[in-house]
Amino acid sequence: xxxxxxxxxxxxxxxxxxxxxxxxxxxxxxxxxxxxxxxxxxxxxxxxxxxxxxxxxxxxxxxxxxxxxxxxxxxxxxxxxxxxxxxxxxxxxxxxxxxxxxxxxxxxxxxxxxxxxxxxxxxxxxxxxxxxxxxxxxxxxxxxxxxxxxxxxxxxxxxxxxxxxxxxxxxxxxxxxxxxxxxxxxxxxxxxxxxxxxxxxxxxxxxxxxxxxxxxxxxxxxxxxxxxxxxxxxxxxxxxxxxxxxxxxxxxxxxxxxxxxxxxxxxxxxxxxxxxxxxxxxxxxxxxxxxxxxxxxxxxxxxxxxxxxx
Numbered sequence: 001x002x003x004x005x006x007x008x009x010x011x012x013x014x015x016x017x018x019x020x021x022x023x024x025x026x027x028x029x030x031x032x033x034x035x036x037x038x039x040x041x042x043x044x045x046x047x048x049x050x051x052x053x054x055x056x057x058x059x060x061x062x063x064x065x066x067x068x069x070x071x072x073x074x075x076x077x078x079x080x081x082x083x084x085x086x087x088x089x090x091x092x093x094x095x096x097x098x099x100x101x102x103x104x105x106x107x108x109x110x111x112x113x114x115x116x117x118x119x120x121x122x123x124x125x126x127x128x129x130x131x132x133x134x135x136x137x138x139x140x141x142x143x144x145x146x147x148x149x150x151x152x153x154x155x156x157x158x159x160x161x162x163x164x165x166x167x168x169x170x171x172x173x174x175x176x177x178x179x180x181x182x183x184x185x186x187x188x189x190x191x192x193x194x195x196x197x198x199x200x201x202x203x204x205x206x207x208x209x210x211x212x213x214x215x216x217x218x219x220x221x222x223x224x225x226x227x228x229x230x231x232x233x234x235x236x237x238x239x240x241x242x243x244x245x246x247x248x249x250x251x252x253x254x255x256x257x258x259x260x261x262x263x264x265x266x267x268x269x270x271x272x273x274x275x276x277x278x279x280x281x282x283x284x285x286x287x288x289x290x291x292x293x294x295x296x297x298x299x300x301x302x303x304x305x306x307x308x309x310x
Contacts, residue, residue: 003288003291004036005039005040007042007084007273008040008042008112008250008273011027013066013067013070014043015062016279019279023073027041031081038082041085042088043070043088047105050098053123055123089113090124091187091191091194092123094126098113110204111205118183118216128174131169133170134166142157177223180217188208188236192239198243201243201244202244207246210277213250226257233264238269246272248273248275249275249293250275250276259293259296266297
């Protein structure tokens with residue numbers, strides 16, 4: 001089986017898209033050229049009826065009202081290609097807040113939920129103790145400069161990216177690989193138990209976007225996944241299978257550790273979706289990077305979520 005669908009498509013309505021020409025029409029052309037049978041638009045979306053748990057300039061611009069204008073851009077009929085309108089919302093695991101309420105979700109054909117946007121510090125995942133302590137030291141240094149108030153010093157320290165804080169760290173206290181690995185396990189578990197998700201997960205299709213693939217820490221993905229046992233994956237994926245929640249397979253799922261993880265998911269009865277996570281027209285072909293995982297697992301159409309079956 002080859003990937004005939006892609007339900008993780010971002011166009012220009014997602015702020016992170018770097019392609020201003022990534023219109024619905026242009027994606028339809030690309031999808032047809034790749035012999036796709038189904039595509040699903042899943043722009044980043046935060047339901048404005050849900051209060052943001054922390055400051056996020058990104059999601060303030062990605063409201064449900066703004067994103068749903070895409071419905072008026074989709075032709076009534078496209079020969080040979082089915083088009084769905086979904087969304088990729090956010091799960092803020094450190095707060096147990098899901099960015100999509102029931103009323104908003106029921107306007108969609110499907111919903112993608114990531115639990116692994118760990119680069120969104122203090123919104124999705126807390127910063128490590130090492131980073132927090134380093135920022136405090138930098139703030140003290142800034143505060144010692146004449147004319148800089150303590151408040152301004154703290155604000156300046158917050159602007160420094162984490163790599164630039166390395167020089168201000170004393171002996172590190174945190175095993176970062178274990179920290180993120182543990183966080184992803186707990187965030188997946190708490191997402192499966194989230195009351196907002198429970199209110200509609202049996203009413204619309206829901207798939208977990210790039211599960212256990214730590215965005216912003218890709219080089220450490222395999223060591224992080226290696227820290228998670230088959231028993232732990234089994235516990236988590238049984239929860240997903242029982243709830244009918246799927247898992248996304250994408251072009252990055254091509255290592256032995258990831259094969260192991262998805263193998264456990266298949267044994268637990270999980271169903272799957274494919275997604276390129278494309279942010280520009282040239283990226284749709286990335287969905288075919290899922291082929292090694294598909295072949296390794298021996299997936300057939302029966303292993304896919306029903307809404308993507310062709």
